[in-house]
Amino acid sequence: MATLEIKDLHAEVDTEEGSKEILTGVNLTVRSGEIHAFMGPNGSGKSTLAYAVAGHPKYRVTSGSVLLDGEEVLEMSVDERARAGLFLAMQYPVEVPGVSMSNFLRSAATATRGEAPQVRHWVKEVKQAMSDLEIDESFSERSVNEGFSGGEKKRHEILQLDLLKPKFAILDETDSGLDVDALRVVSDGINRYTESGDKGVLLITHYTRILKHIKPDYVHVFVKGQVAESGGPELADELEESGYVRFTEKKEAAA
Ligand code: ADP
Ligand code: MG
Ligand code: MG
Numbered sequence: 083m084a085t086l087e088i089k090d091l092h093a094e095v096d097t098e099e100g101s102k103e104i105l106t107g108v109n110l111t112v113r114s115g116e117i118h119a120f121m122g123p124n125g126s127g128k129s130t131l132a133y134a135v136a137g138h139p140k141y142r143v144t145s146g147s148v149l150l151d152g153e154e155v156l157e158m159s160v161d162e163r164a165r166a167g168l169f170l171a172m173q174y175p176v177e178v179p180g181v182s183m184s185n186f187l188r189s190a191a192t193a194t195r196g197e198a199p200q201v202r203h204w205v206k207e208v209k210q211a212m213s214d215l216e217i218d219e220s221f222s223e224r225s226v227n228e229g230f231s232g233g234e235k236k237r238h239e240i241l242q243l244d245l246l247k248p249k250f251a252i253l254d255e256t257d258s259g260l261d262v263d264a265l266r267v268v269s270d271g272i273n274r275y276t277e278s279g280d281k282g283v284l285l286i287t288h289y290t291r292i293l294k295h296i297k298p299d300y301v302h303v304f305v306k307g308q309v310a311e312s313g314g315p316e317l318a319d320e321l322e323e324s325g326y327v328r329f330t331e332k333k334e335a336a337a
Contacts, residue, residue, distance in 0.1 A: 087147075114249060175236075178226035182225060184222040232258070
């Protein structure tokens with residue numbers, strides 16, 4: 083059993099007016115086998131949390147910690163984070179011109195598994211995963227994310243998830259910009275990934291619609307850089323009904 087523990091995390095970002103605190107004390111624990119939906123209005127700091135955990139240089143952690151099985155993630159290099167079993171799918175995946183998808187996937191698999199996958203096995207694995215995600219084979223030779231549509235980028239994130247099988251995945255708005263069919267394909271991919279029952283997922287989203295396909299064990303409402311409330315799936319139903327108003331008002335009253 084693995085645990086990802088975020089403890090009293092504070093982080094700031096550099097803006098033109100100076101640095102601004104975005105994460106104001108995030109506490110959250112995800113254990114293997116659990117799916118957590120992490121929901122909050124636009125601008126609440128969801129992506130900042132993902133970037134801070136990923137080690138993006140623009141998002142400075144000022145205090146708190148992120149522990150993966152007791153090891154401080156914030157002290158790891160980006161590569162070490164991946165090798166430790168942490169996967170981060172960003173809201174806006176980067177394009178890498180000149181690096182083909184197939185080379186990229188193979189290097190990523192080699193890095194996370196600690197050895198190069200056997201060619202014949204690997205080719206089969208990739209083919210199967212691409213077919214499951216309804217990705218055309220021609221994408222293998224294309225540069226990573228270059229010129230991909232929003233939906234194609236999201237499918238490729240899930241392709242990585244499927245092939246790398248990390249212990250923990252933080253998925254930032256994997257559902258945004260997807261049409262109904264793509265949403266189903268991507269959700270099915272995430273469900274396949276969690277099938278083994280030993281993966282932990284933090285599913286960041288501001289829409290409840292992906293939760294029709296992926297059943298979370300826990301739902302967190304994130305407001306102004308903090309978890310305002312945690313509960314079960316019923317919390318997502320409430321958001322679907324009444325939105326974030328109750329939570330944002332509560333935060334304002336407390337401020
Ligand atoms: P969410 O993902 O919940 O929509 P973000 O984490 O993207 O929220 O943003 C939280 C707040 O931090 C917003 O007010 C946003 O404008 C600000 N912010 C995030 N990144 C930057 C940046 N690189 N420069 C300036 N402000 C930023
Ligand atoms: Mg957003
Ligand atoms: Mg965001």
